[in-house]
Amino acid sequence: MSQPIVWTIAGSDSGGGAGVQADLKTFNAFGVYGASVITAITAQNTQAVDKIEAVSPEMIKAQLEALRADLPPTVVKLGMLHSPRCVEIVADILQDLDAFVICDPVMIATSGDALYESSFVEVLKERLLPLVDLLTPNLEEAYALCGMGAPDSLLSVVLELGEAVRLPVCKLTASHEANRIRSSEELRVLPTISVPTAGKMPALPGATRSTKALETTPQAAALHLACNPDNTCEWTTPWERGQPCPLLATELLKLGPKAVLIKGGHDEGELAQDFWTNGHEAAWLSSKRQITRNTHGTGCTMASAIAACLTQGYSQLDAIVIAKAYINQGMRLAPNLGEGNGPLAHLGWPECQDDLPELTVGAVVSVPTGACNAPLQYDGSLWLRGTPQAATLHLERERQFLVRPHLDPKQFGFYPIVDNVQWLERLLPLGVKTIQLRIKDPNLTDLESRSCLADGTSALQRTLESEIIKAIQLAKQYDCRLFINDYWQLAIKHGAYGVHLGQEDLESADLTAIAQANIHLGVSTHSYSEVARTLAIKPSYIAVGPIFATNTKKIMHKPQGIEALKRWRRTLRYPLVAIGGITLQNAQSVLDTGVDGIAVISDITKSPDWQTQTKAWLKLFN
16 A cells, blocks of 8 residues: 655745644654645744745746656645745646645744735635635634734624624523633533524613624624523623634635634633534534643644545544644643744654543534525524524533543443343343443334323333333342443433443433433544544543444444554543454454453344353453
8 A cells, every 4th residue: 555645835944843844744743755845945943034035936836747747645735835926826736636635824923924925815815715625724814814803802803794693603601601712611501592583683681882783783693592590581692702713714615615724722711722614514622722832833733734634534523633632742742942932743643632632513403494405504603594594503512521420441341232121131140240221123212102191201112211220220230330322311310320322412412411410421432533522521431433344233434443442542541442343253452452341242142152152251351
């Protein structure tokens, strides 16, 4: 298999901390082959950029043609292009190149020096951005591309953009202040919000200068927040201290890129938060802000790390998660060189849980019947089909810093997953001490049955509940740790040891209620973005898979293999469970990675001699 090739088209940094030098170091750290096109030569160090000299257009074109003829890329990373003519030459090449294009619009150095000529921005927007797959500006660059300077408040962003969007992404504190998240303690449960038909915003009680200004905006829509404890309702508009990234990203998408990642590392606050959207999905990536002077080249390195991961087959969001971890690692372990903004460390694949960001996703939207099928339009926090229609949305309730009961990793070991109580009756007497009940029988999971009892519950729902009650009683009888898959309400109601949720279940489960019930929570993951999302909800354990190919159920993700499992074990401090295609024949290789438990399904439930097979599994761990 040939080594993946990535191009960097950027300027040279004589200090070695940014530009092409940082790009090539990053490519090497991730094990991909980097080829370069130099657009400008800078005389700079950690303190300042002293001089910039552009490479001639003819030389830039010659470099591009040489690479295209012999070293075609999978991904192209664009950095400092400096001049309008350079932008035009690069755009001409990209039009005929079959490669994913990442544009890091390097416009201002970490030292504060401008890195582009006049008229550069307009040519960039007109010629290049429509060819870009992922645009990665920092906040200051995002404002510049939108034709604005960084404002003092988000209200001026709204007014400069010319039309107000409905609601910027925000979190709600207990006092109902829809302010921007400034610290980890401000991360709270998001409310359910109803958005009326677009039109003039009604007068709001106690309107401030900001809200009064918005009342006159034709496209503004009212925002009704959750009720107060005394059952009276508040109205508020979170513009004054709101988060500008979703608004800016909306405008940037209009310029042509397929996706936008706005980096918040240069902003303020306890958390360094980046915002990503592709026009259909949105996500925040949050890490604790590091207090360090060693930030030179963070933007270049971030884009290059994304490029390196994409060329190895990772999804865009996975690549962003890994890249952010790489940046966090690079700042944390930086060599402290120079007297100014020092360079990052380039030490290979990030394998520290503390470097991984926590990922929280955007809104889940329910479109009313009869709404038009126009393309999705992002309005700052939610997606609407057809602006005239009303839509109801439920913002995903991302819970942070939840306290869950301790789970000793040594308690796991053999972890069978079964689909009915009969299997518990068979396995628990043999000494199984951790088990999961995953009822997927459509006859038991059909909670929409027409034959309802007097209290409104269906007969099948009653049957499902009785199965779970019986399972919990059996588990307590044999002192077994029972995790109920999916049915968290019944698990809480009847006092199960724990709940296990898949990624799709996180959208609807009340994670706060699960934590308050003091029961354990396990979560399935298949990728870096799913692990990052899981880290945000503080589970009791993390399941990783599939390790090998499996026919148990349809899985969209390819097998991860032993080497990836070893990396997960080196990275995560959480109790770790391996799942997917694991049998007694390959179990020892899985166990040797250091995982705390192995989840087994068909190797038990489809075995003609399940008793002998179960005893063999128990012996393996004992």
